Amino acid sequence: MNAFIDFMEKHFIPVASKIGAQRHLVAIRDAFMVTMPLMILGSFGVLINNLPIPGFQEFMTNIFGGEAWKGFGGAVWNGTFGVLSVFIAFLVAYNLAHTYGKDAVATGVVSVATFFTLGAALTGMNSSGLFVALIVGILVAEIFTRLVGNPKLIVKMPDGVPPAVARAFASLFPAMITISIFGLITAILAGFGIEDMFASFYELVQEPFMGLANSYPSALLIAFITPFLWFFGLHGANMIDPFMQTINAPAIEANANAIAKGLDAPYIVNKPFIDSFVNLGGTGVTLGLVIAIYLVGRKNKQLMVVNNLAAAPGLFNINEPLLFGFPIVLNPIMFIPFILAPMITVTIAYFATSTGLVPPATAIAPWVTPPIIGGALVTGSISGGILAAINLIISVVIYIPFIIMINIQEARKANI
Known part of the structure; x- marks a missing residue:
């Protein structure tokens, strides 16, 4: 593992850093960051008009005597x-x-x-x-x-x-x-x-x-590349954000339009899908790591100090305290679970959505929306929240053996 890290530091990181700082990609990324509040508002306007709750449409139509109540969502979408x-x-x-x-x-x-x-x-x-x-x-x-x-x-x-x-x-x-x-x-x-x-x-x-980017292999690649870049200290989310945003808004709009017509949503993979079912606590599903430390790492004082500081930000998908304080960055032991957890959770989320167990993401929630809540919001269904909770539990199970491994190493060091 050390030889691999040395190789990556010498040959990969300089190239990736240049790509991440490339002015055209940065210009695209920053442009979408400015428009994100508008996309969040617009997607919820569409979601209100097409909320997938049995009887909701009829209830609203009877109250307002027609479909004039959809004027709010339509006006918000227009703007x-x-x-x-x-x-x-x-x-x-x-x-x-x-x-x-x-x-x-x-x-x-x-x-x-x-x-x-x-x-x-x-x-x-x-x-x-x-x-x-x-x-x-x-x-x-x-x-x-x-x-x-x-x-x-x-x-x-x-x-x-x-x-x-x-x-x-x-x-x-x-x-x-x-x-x-x-x-x-x-x-x-x-x-x-x-x-x-x-x-x-x-x-x-x-x-x-968009069709190519909507496939399971592409979802798996997205789940892999972001934590992989973060492991070497590169902001993976920012580096792939220009790619995600180019498919994000059209996919959300196409999903909402299809549902409004009573059709199946055509696109599974989009940014709210990744944010709500994969990046639970931040890149690497690190809220699962926080919980795992509380479960099996309480005797490790150093880990607990960092974990206590990281827990509150982790609830809002901010995980820099863990990435650099644990640390996860360039930590050989954490490489496997940090990469494995998002790849497994994206697999579960993709097939749960493709088989119809969970509705597709048709709304954009702020990326700081707490896990589970975000899953319910972007799908407009409690099943989205349940899926996020299942993925969170699975991430805890993935991280626990590696926390135990760290505890064993620390105990050996103490006995030397």
């Missing part, structure tokens, strides 16, 4: 998921321009204008246009930030002109050139018969990608 791609187009370009030290607001505005130049007003403003929004945000930032620094494209204003006006005219030609490039692309595509680029891109690229 959140309905325009999500517009926010992402702005925020990705904004964040990326900020890393280049350029005018971030102007870059974000040009990105939104470009997004609509491609025809977003037709079908691309909601999550179906998310992939195109990411591409537009990145490309616009790369093109516009280079043009805006070109002295040949700056409109020189007389002395005494307010700085805000001077900045606006400095961006005039770069903005015109950037938007015109994408306008030309739209015209060329229309010439080939592609009238709705967003719908075509969704059918050809985004939907198949």
Whole structure:
């Protein structure tokens, strides 16, 4: 194990660190972090309108004399998921321009204008246009930030002109050139018969990608890679978050729409699924570790000091005190359960959902929602909470033998 750790520290960690700090991935991650409250609100608006409780729809319709009561959820969706791609187009370009030290607001505005130049007003403003929004945000930032620094494209204003006006005219030609490039692309595509680029891109690229990411192997990979990166001190959740978010919002929306039509939800794997059934207490299902220490590690004073400090944050899925205080990071004994627990729990959760024992996740709960409660919220069913509780118990069972092993090692050291 020590040889393996040395190899990873020498060859893997430097590469992974560069990937984690890559400016485009960071820009995407930070953009979705800003929109997360909107997605949480929007998903609960949809969940209220389609709550899977027998008799709920009829009860609400009888009280309000029709389906006008669904207006609240619909309005909330329109202001959140309905325009999500517009926010992402702005925020990705904004964040990326900020890393280049350029005018971030102007870059974000040009990105939104470009997004609509491609025809977003037709079908691309909601999550179906998310992939195109990411591409537009990145490309616009790369093109516009280079043009805006070109002295040949700056409109020189007389002395005494307010700085805000001077900045606006400095961006005039770069903005015109950037938007015109994408306008030309739209015209060329229309010439080939592609009238709705967003719908075509969704059918050809985004939907198949979501299908691949929705499989059991992909769920297993997600459950593995996050704790694997954390074991070496890299923030695994942040590193794979851009990937998770690109499938998250469209999958949630597709699930909600399917349920509203009385159909089966098409997507099992999404971020609330991972948060509520796998990351119980944080990456590695570490709330199970906290409970395991209380059960069999109470005589180990060092462990108990750390555990007492980690217990309260762990209830809200914050586990840095355990990761670095236990420590789990670079601890050979904890490598196996730290990787094994999430892979087993994701397997149980996936097949419990695919077989219909538990409804799929159709809502987004804040990631700090306590375990079990989160499972019930994202599925709109008590069975979701029961599944989370079962996974938590299983994680405790997985961690107990390794805590006993640590206790034995500590006892041997004391007797030497």
